[in-house]
Amino acid sequence: xxxxxxxxxxSGASEAAAEEEARKRRNRAQKSDRxxxxxxxxxxxxxxxxxVMLAVTAYPIAQAIFDSxxxxxxxxxxxxxxxxxxxxxxxxxxxxxxxxxxxxLLITVVAVAVEVVLGFALALVMHRAIxxxxxxxxxxxxxxxxxxxxxxxxxxxxAFDISSGFVNTWFAWVPGVDENLNWxxxxxxxxFVIIASEIWKTTPFISLLLxxxxxxxxxxxxxxxxxxxxxxxxxxxxxxxxxxxxxxMVAVLFRALDAFRIFDNxxxxxxxxxxxxxxxxxxxxxxxARLEIGLGSAISxxxxxxxxxxxxxxxxxxxxxxxxxxxxx
Amino acid sequence: MGLTTKQKVWWAVITVVVLVYALFPVAAIAATSFKIPxxxxxxxxxxxxxxxxxxxxxxxxxxQSLFLSSLRNSIGISLIATAIAAVLATLAAYAIxxxxxxxxxxxxxxxxxxxxxxxxxxxxxxxNLWRTIGxxxxxxxLIIPYLxxxxxxxxxxxxxxxxxIPWELEQAAQVDGATTWQAxxxxxxxxxxxxxxxxxxxxxxIAWNDFVYGISLTSTEAARxxxxxxxxxxxxxxxEEPTGSISAAAVVVTIPVVVLxxxxxxxxxxxxxxxxxxx
Numbered sequence: 001x002x003x004x005x006x007x008x009x010x011s012g013a014s015e016a017a018a019e020e021e022a023r024k025r026r027n028r029a030q031k032s033d034r035x036x037x038x039x040x041x042x043x044x045x046x047x048x049x050x051x052v053m054l055a056v057t058a059y060p061i062a063q064a065i066f067d068s069x070x071x072x073x074x075x076x077x078x079x080x081x082x083x084x085x086x087x088x089x090x091x092x093x094x095x096x097x098x099x100x101x102x103x104x105l106l107i108t109v110v111a112v113a114v115e116v117v118l119g120f121a122l123a124l125v126m127h128r129a130i131x132x133x134x135x136x137x138x139x140x141x142x143x144x145x146x147x148x149x150x151x152x153x154x155x156x157x158x159a160f161d162i163s164s165g166f167v168n169t170w171f172a173w174v175p176g177v178d179e180n181l182n183w184x185x186x187x188x189x190x191x192f193v194i195i196a197s198e199i200w201k202t203t204p205f206i207s208l209l210l211x212x213x214x215x216x217x218x219x220x221x222x223x224x225x226x227x228x229x230x231x232x233x234x235x236x237x238x239x240x241x242x243x244x245x246x247x248x249m250v251a252v253l254f255r256a257l258d259a260f261r262i263f264d265n266x267x268x269x270x271x272x273x274x275x276x277x278x279x280x281x282x283x284x285x286x287x288x289a290r291l292e293i294g295l296g297s298a299i300s301x302x303x304x305x306x307x308x309x310x311x312x313x314x315x316x317x318x319x320x321x322x323x324x325x326x327x328x329x
Numbered sequence: 330m331g332l333t334t335k336q337k338v339w340w341a342v343i344t345v346v347v348l349v350y351a352l353f354p355v356a357a358i359a360a361t362s363f364k365i366p367x368x369x370x371x372x373x374x375x376x377x378x379x380x381x382x383x384x385x386x387x388x389x390x391x392x393q394s395l396f397l398s399s400l401r402n403s404i405g406i407s408l409i410a411t412a413i414a415a416v417l418a419t420l421a422a423y424a425i426x427x428x429x430x431x432x433x434x435x436x437x438x439x440x441x442x443x444x445x446x447x448x449x450x451x452x453x454x455x456x457n458l459w460r461t462i463g464x465x466x467x468x469x470x471l472i473i474p475y476l477x478x479x480x481x482x483x484x485x486x487x488x489x490x491x492x493x494i495p496w497e498l499e500q501a502a503q504v505d506g507a508t509t510w511q512a513x514x515x516x517x518x519x520x521x522x523x524x525x526x527x528x529x530x531x532x533x534x535i536a537w538n539d540f541v542y543g544i545s546l547t548s549t550e551a552a553r554x555x556x557x558x559x560x561x562x563x564x565x566x567x568x569e570e571p572t573g574s575i576s577a578a579a580v581v582v583t584i585p586v587v588v589l590x591x592x593x594x595x596x597x598x599x600x601x602x603x604x605x606x607x608x
Binding site for chain 1 (some may be wrong): 332340342343347348350351352353354356357361369372373374409413417418420421423424425428429430431432433435436439440442443445446447448449450451452453454455456458459460464473474477480481484534537538540541544545548554555559560570572576582583584585586588590592595597598601602603
């Protein structure tokens, strides 16, 4: 539209430019009907999805930010009062919050680190597998992906549980493991099982992302390296991994953001006992169980800020190109 | 295939390792589900006597109302949330893949942002709002937030699918004398339908898996889905652990997942990898 408000230029030198501009404008007028119709159709088709996405996320987070500025508990709704940033001060000056944040970060880092290695190995297996095995391997790997996280949590919980589990009997030869070991009575052992369940359930997802990355590595490069006498390890390190760096970064970021929201495994296995509480669980217990909407909203907003920070660090510091790797130019 | 014996052995070992990795926890909970109560804490993997008592408990016994109602809720809510997401995402992805309009990138970026959104951050305000307007503990009360899980990934996967469809086929069919509708139905639908189906399948898995919304926004059997219900199981008596019933229920809800994976592994892998990383 800027063309229409552009001032007409009188000087001879720019007359040609002005004429050119006018021609463009006429052209645009002819095209604009079609363009406008296409835009309108585009938004008619994509608009509902767009509006629904905003309605189910942007609105609630705005409401959470608003609620976080109030003293507000559902058990005493009449005492609702504006208290500014007090809720944030309360949360951020509480040592529990920082401990919970630390545990959440610990779970995220350990789980994602193991998953990348394991997922890469699985991706290599699926990538190289002979045709007869490929279907079988992919089907097997998709089982943990499709299974309900809560079911995975129970499966791992019952396997390690001191009364119903078999792990203590099977692994009694491992130093530190005997029939009296109660895995869910200590922070370290609880986190071990929680992370194991998380890794088992989500490695397939990361390995599928990496498989897509592997498929993009030009085979000629690998063959050339092989002809030049590079070992399998050298080819992997010098050719394959550098060529799929973008895919690895995206997979890591996606899984990290997902692991940071961990809830189901912790809820089922320990309920946050023995210092295993994570951020999502803290938010849940504050607002849903204790009905402290104001305080819970503040924790929710802080969790949201953490996710944005992780994203920001990944994109700025590690130059993860989400849009590029996800199909957008 | 020109595999040497050594390679064959290697592949056999690798395959066994992957199968054990993927299936062992499932086998463990399945084995537990066939144990009789007195054997639950014998520290063994397999049951001594195989019994269906836990399945009786959840399908016709005491835990029946809790389990069957949650199964009905889970199936109904997940299917509706998937269907709505599939329709909205199909329209949006068609527009993004085929039309040129300002805001395309905005829509894709929004979908990406929504998909990394921490679910728990939405739960608190919804919990409060749903109680005020009467959506708490109802099907729509879960279907609406489920769209935040199913819609973004559906848009991404379907856009990737639709970008690969040779849309010229439609014009070609019209040149050959087909009407607009015929051209769309005969040339485009057969190409687009598998993508829509795969997307719906993946979206269904995601909705089926939800726990945070399920446990926060429901309080009774009216809308509580399976994952949340599993956390509320109690034993046959208050002195009994619900281990057996939970295991049996876990197996029942895992069977459809395994069947779908067996039938459609190729499509699911294609959907997840295409929607995810495409350089």
